[in-house]
Amino acid sequence: MTDKSNIFENFFMQMTSALIAVDPEFRFIVANELALKIFPQLASIITDTVLCQAEFPELYELLNGSKKIYKANAKIYDVGIKEFDNINVKVLWFRDVTKEKETLALLKLDQLEISETLLERDRFIQEVQEKVITSLADVIESRDESTGGHVKRTNDTVKLLLDTMLRDNYPGLDENFVKIVSSCSSMHDIGKISVSDTILLKNGKLTDDEFSKMKHHAEVGGNLIDKVLDGIEDENVLRIARNIANSHHEKWDGSGYPNKLHGEEIPLEARVMAIADVYDALVSKRCYKEPMPFPKANAIMQESFGKHFDPSLKKYFDECLPQIESYYETANND
Ligand SMILES: [Fe+2]
Numbered sequence: 001m002t003d004k005s006n007i008f009e010n011f012f013m014q015m016t017s018a019l020i021a022v023d024p025e026f027r028f029i030v031a032n033e034l035a036l037k038i039f040p041q042l043a044s045i046i047t048d049t050v051l052c053q054a055e056f057p058e059l060y061e062l063l064n065g066s067k068k069i070y071k072a073n074a075k076i077y078d079v080g081i082k083e084f085d086n087i088n089v090k091v092l093w094f095r096d097v098t099k100e101k102e103t104l105a106l107l108k109l110d111q112l113e114i115s116e117t118l119l120e121r122d123r124f125i126q127e128v129q130e131k132v133i134t135s136l137a138d139v140i141e142s143r144d145e146s147t148g149g150h151v152k153r154t155n156d157t158v159k160l161l162l163d164t165m166l167r168d169n170y171p172g173l174d175e176n177f178v179k180i181v182s183s184c185s186s187m188h189d190i191g192k193i194s195v196s197d198t199i200l201l202k203n204g205k206l207t208d209d210e211f212s213k214m215k216h217h218a219e220v221g222g223n224l225i226d227k228v229l230d231g232i233e234d235e236n237v238l239r240i241a242r243n244i245a246n247s248h249h250e251k252w253d254g255s256g257y258p259n260k261l262h263g264e265e266i267p268l269e270a271r272v273m274a275i276a277d278v279y280d281a282l283v284s285k286r287c288y289k290e291p292m293p294f295p296k297a298n299a300i301m302q303e304s305f306g307k308h309f310d311p312s313l314k315k316y317f318d319e320c321l322p323q324i325e326s327y328y329e330t331a332n333n334d
Pocket of ligand 1: 188189217248249
């Protein structure tokens with residue numbers, strides 16, 4: 001439960017609404033500062049304590065969904081619930097609608113109050129979902145001490161490659177695709193949440209059995225994204241995020257995993273991700289190895305186009321290489 005509390009504390013701090021997280025048995029996980037202003041009693045509640053109905057009758061009604069509007073501190077809140085079944089967490093969020101209510105009252109349009117807020121609510125849920133994913137990616141990275149900064153570096157490399165491809169009018173690519181892939185690439189290893197610390201943090205070569213368990217992260221990642229982003233308004237985001245998590249270890253020649261996809265059966269977003277992922281593994285320091293020199297890493301990359309990587313992407317990698325090397329020179333010296 002401590003892990004969950006950390007995950008949510010991390011992203012709650014970035015949100016502008018009051019938020020409270022509990023588990024399905026109403027055990028308290030965390031609340032942000034804004035929520036503590038609405039329910040100051042929560043400040044003394046320790047994580048994992050069951051919020052009993054007698055002590056928190058109104059909070060109970062809100063968590064059960066029987067009450068959608070809450071008034072406190074001379075403010076009116078539109079209250080929503082988002083359930084993350086896969087991680088057993090319920091998030092209660094409070095959006096301050098005082099001003100909208102006052103305006104609607106002035107215009108005598110009270111009856112429209114709920115529908116007026118629906119679009120805003122959908123956007124908010126989407127924001128929560130994306131932040132949960134990003135926070136999960138951060139937690140996974142912080143568990144894997146050997147890959148600190150991997151998410152950011154691969155993100156930046158993916159963006160650089162895609163921008164170059166876009167300028168060259170690469171077939172099937174447009175600005176929206178670039179924007180979505182750039183934001184979803186941080187989730188590529190999200191399935192590693194299912195990999196045990198013993199394997200993830202092992203200082204040395206994995207056994208065959210450990211490696212096969214590690215390989216599950218691709219499939220698990222795809223499924224996890226399906227669950228967490230379920231109902232997201234933009235289906236492209238769900239599809240692209242799932243493709244990246246599920247297929248970033250597929251290889252052009254069909255020898256990758258989890259589905260041994262060949263060539264263009266592998267979604268473009270995953271083909272680009274694979275280049276950034278492998279290059280980062282080569283030139284970054286790990287607890288068991290020093291960074292590989294750029295010429296040696298580049299030689300391996302060059303040999304891999306047509307085998308591991310899509311050969312049509314080689315020209316973009318070559319074009320970006322000077323920028324990528326100078327980026328890593330700075331990153332490795334930091
Ligand atoms: Fe991976």
